[in-house]
Amino acid sequence: MSGAALIEAREVSCTFTVSGGFMKEKRRLQAVSRVSLRIEPGEVMALVGESGCGKTTLAKMMMGLIAPSEGTIEIGGRPLASLPRMEIARSVQPIFQDPYSSLNPRRSVGSIVTQPLRVQKDPDPETWRRRAEEMMEFVGLPQRLFNHYPGQLSGGQRQRVAIARALVNRPRMVICDEPTSALDVSVQSQILNLMQDLRSELGLTYLLISHNLAAVEHMASRVAVMYLGRIVEEAKTGRLFDSPCHPYSEALLGSVLTPDPTLGIPDTQLGTSYPNPLDVPPGCSFHPRCAKAMPGCSVRAPRRVPAPGGGAVACHLHDEGAALDTVS
Amino acid sequence: MEKAAPMVSLPAPEPSPAALLRRRIFGHAGLLIGSAVLIAIILTALLAPWIAPHDPYDQVLDRKLIPPVWSDGGKATWVHPLGTDHFGRDYLSRLIWGARISLVIGFSAMLISGVIGTVLGVLAGFFGGRVDMVANFLITTRLSMPVVLVAIAVVSLVGSSLTVVIWVLGLLIWDRFAVVMRSATMQVRNLDFVAAAQALGCSKSRIVFSEILPNIANHLIVVATVEMAHAILLEAALSFLGLGVQPPEPSWGLMISEAKGLMFFDGWLIAIPGTALFALVLSINLLGDGVRDVTAPGGV
Numbered sequence: 001m002s003g004a005a006l007i008e009a010r011e012v013s014c015t016f017t018v019s020g021g022f023m024k025e026k027r028r029l030q031a032v033s034r035v036s037l038r039i040e041p042g043e044v045m046a047l048v049g050e051s052g053c054g055k056t057t058l059a060k061m062m063m064g065l066i067a068p069s070e071g072t073i074e075i076g077g078r079p080l081a082s083l084p085r086m087e088i089a090r091s092v093q094p095i096f097q098d099p100y101s102s103l104n105p106r107r108s109v110g111s112i113v114t115q116p117l118r119v120q121k122d123p124d125p126e127t128w129r130r131r132a133e134e135m136m137e138f139v140g141l142p143q144r145l146f147n148h149y150p151g152q153l154s155g156g157q158r159q160r161v162a163i164a165r166a167l168v169n170r171p172r173m174v175i176c177d178e179p180t181s182a183l184d185v186s187v188q189s190q191i192l193n194l195m196q197d198l199r200s201e202l203g204l205t206y207l208l209i210s211h212n213l214a215a216v217e218h219m220a221s222r223v224a225v226m227y228l229g230r231i232v233e234e235a236k237t238g239r240l241f242d243s244p245c246h247p248y249s250e251a252l253l254g255s256v257l258t259p260d261p262t263l264g265i266p267d268t269q270l271g272t273s274y275p276n277p278l279d280v281p282p283g284c285s286f287h288p289r290c291a292k293a294m295p296g297c298s299v300r301a302p303r304r305v306p307a308p309g310g311g312a313v314a315c316h317l318h319d320e321g322a323a324l325d326t327v328s
Numbered sequence: 329m330e331k332a333a334p335m336v337s338l339p340a341p342e343p344s345p346a347a348l349l350r351r352r353i354f355g356h357a358g359l360l361i362g363s364a365v366l367i368a369i370i371l372t373a374l375l376a377p378w379i380a381p382h383d384p385y386d387q388v389l390d391r392k393l394i395p396p397v398w399s400d401g402g403k404a405t406w407v408h409p410l411g412t413d414h415f416g417r418d419y420l421s422r423l424i425w426g427a428r429i430s431l432v433i434g435f436s437a438m439l440i441s442g443v444i445g446t447v448l449g450v451l452a453g454f455f456g457g458r459v460d461m462v463a464n465f466l467i468t469t470r471l472s473m474p475v476v477l478v479a480i481a482v483v484s485l486v487g488s489s490l491t492v493v494i495w496v497l498g499l500l501i502w503d504r505f506a507v508v509m510r511s512a513t514m515q516v517r518n519l520d521f522v523a524a525a526q527a528l529g530c531s532k533s534r535i536v537f538s539e540i541l542p543n544i545a546n547h548l549i550v551v552a553t554v555e556m557a558h559a560i561l562l563e564a565a566l567s568f569l570g571l572g573v574q575p576p577e578p579s580w581g582l583m584i585s586e587a588k589g590l591m592f593f594d595g596w597l598i599a600i601p602g603t604a605l606f607a608l609v610l611s612i613n614l615l616g617d618g619v620r621d622v623t624a625p626g627g628v
Contacts, residue, residue: 063527119530
């Protein structure tokens with residue numbers, strides 16, 4: 001790939017220590033392990049996977065809210081750890097899942113939207129109000145809401161306030177952590193369309209974390225599939241949705257409910273149990289639930305190899321070089 | 329710039345937050361009664377030099393133990409509406425001046441303990457981990473010390489005065505502030521708007537002061553009223569035991585203590601300061617409960 005990535009994670013890991021209880025040994029929880037992800041300017045990268053697979057932790061590391069235990073994250077070629085807090089805030093901004101908890105209930109809408117300008121000590125205080133109102137109009141909020149409090153707004157309006165706050169300083173990158181999953185179905189598409197419009201007009205780059213695969217297919221240019229803290233497959237959206245390479249991606253895509261009731265509830269063949277992240281299975285962490293598991297899968301962790309049709313995948317099925325027979 | 333997707337418009341113009349708050353305040357009887365009584369007591373205390381009919385320290389021994397005007401003995405007189413005590417001091421004047429002591433002690437002790445408890449609780453809740461462990465240790469240590477016992481020890485060491493009572497109480501009753509502020513801070517700090525503020529580049533102190541404190545202020549006000557009432561009762565108890573305010577200061581607790589020998593003959597000597605103490609503590613508690621109800625979630 002050419003040119004500088006807007007944001008790039010290199011082999012980042014994040015480990016939490018979890019106390020096992022009184023007088024018990026502390027245990028290590030590897031939320032993200034050796035993930036590399038490169039996001040080019042202008043693209044929409046989607047991150048999908050089950051709850052608890054480390055998507056949000058990865059996103060928080062990319063905003064500098066959590067320091068990675070290993071590996072580095074770079075913004076525009078410069079390591080995140082060396083950048084001042086304010087500069088990270090100017091280039092990367094989040095949109096959170098739940099607009100009921102992401103807005104301070106004691107602040108008015110106007111105070112929330114101008115807050116980034118105030119925090120950044122923007123040099124023209126007399127323009128703050130005008131710029132905030134412009135941004136509110138831009139995201140479809142009537143200006144009469146300027147002095148309202150979040151408690152008086154609907155979910156969709158709240159999410160628009162959150163988007164206005166994220167964009168008022170014109171960041172280059174927006175990390176959207178399930179931006180629609182707390183909203184009514186009727187409002188979800190409004191917010192997604194708004195995000196699309198904003199992206200093309202302001203030249204934004206998105207990292208979109210979502211459970212909603214239809215939304216991902218609609219919005220994203222590339223998709224990364226995460227499982228238990230690892231990226232198992234990464235490819236252009238079309239390729240991933242047409243011919244997923246990793247058995248987990250396949251199962252995930254197969255789990256989407258269809259509007260046709262005669263088709264019933266899809267069988268993902270994943271079983272029901274999500275493995276305990278404190279006790280990750282050896283070898284390929286997906287092998288206990290994998291329909292195509294081979295004997296060697298429980299012994300050796302798969303490498304990341306180029307996938308047929310583009311992108312990359314970490315699965316023994318596609319790793320010609322690995323001689324599984326000799327291991328088993 | 330092109331305008332984004334149209335919004336669903338709101339049904340009717342909603343009342344402003346200030347109007348809503350006003351409606352809730354005036355619909356709350358407890359809050360109104362509590363604040364009316366408290367304001368009356370505060371005004372009495374402030375205006376004591378002008379409204380007290382006599383000098384509270386002036387002893388007139390040939391006029392001692394005059395009963396209040398509503399008793400039917402021939403001695404009752406409007407010169408001393410609430411009668412006189414066993415030194416012939418005007419009871420109404422002592423009651424009025426005593427309001428000052430109760431309020432000063434209650435307010436100062438609440439302020440000192442509030443600062444200590446809030447700082448400790450917010451730090452523990454915000455930083456968690458080791459800071460929380462230290463704070464919890466301090467809270468447990470404090471809870472294992474009986475207030476009266478510590479007060480006895482301190483008073484016997486440094487002697488007793490109004491200042492000593494204020495500091496002893498202030499340094500002892502911060503535990504509830506710390507416990508409540510700690511759990512309230514923990515709740516708020518995990519909400520997304522704190523993460524959003526972090527992502528905006530806010531410093532930790534800015535997050536604490538402008539994101540967390542405004543959201544736990546209503547808990548703070550409620551605990552403050554409870555602790556103020558608590559401090560006033562403790563002062564009365566300490567003065568009753570002879571460890572608090574010293575004679576001839578007109579403290580309500582001390583007035584009860586001085587009258588206990590005459591309890592069976594002149595019961596009003598105890599009933600009057602007791603009623604005043606009851607009214608003050610009840611009004612503060614009503615006010616605190618009212619503030620809690622009015623600022624409860626669902627409001628703005």
